Amino acid sequence: MTQFSPTNALADRTFSAERLFHAPREKVFAAFTRCEHLLHWWGPHEWPLFHCDMDFRVGGSWHYAMRETATGNESWGLMLFDEIIPSEFIRYRDVFSDAQRNINQDMPETASTLHFYAEGSSTRVVSQSVYADAALLKQILDMGMEQGFKETWDRLAEYVTR
Secondary structure (H helix, E strand, C coil): CCEECCHHHHHHCEEEEEEEECCCHHHHHHHHHCHHHHHHHCCCCCCCEEEEEECCCCCCEEEEEEECCCCCCEEEEEEEEEEEECCCEEEEEEEEECCCCCECCCCCCEEEEEEEEEECCEEEEEEEEECCCHHHHHHHHHCCHHHHHHHHHHHHHHHHCC
């Protein structure tokens, strides 16, 4: 089960989640770092990924887009990789963008980390996202981030156990 702590974290501007995935750490890490995997699980059920362009290295980026199945609305994003320790850790900034990689300055930037911990034949992933202030975190939560995050990680859990 995914554990979230967004409501307790508004004061410190942090959204945290963790989950145990029943797959080896290298497999779970690869699922986060290669388009061939991300296209199968990234995004909530009704917002699947349809665009994935990845340059997974420090200084690289991931340009991605999800499309809502009911309306065809699109949401574009750009992750900028700041630190990578293979199979263990990713530090990145996540921003809203458009199809041409232009950053949407009206939407908040997220400073995030992902930790991958081996626990026997399983992997515990711990995610922490920090916002410039509590109002920006609340804005993202009001957009349905918690539910979207849960659905995305549910899809990942199913994908890595195939």
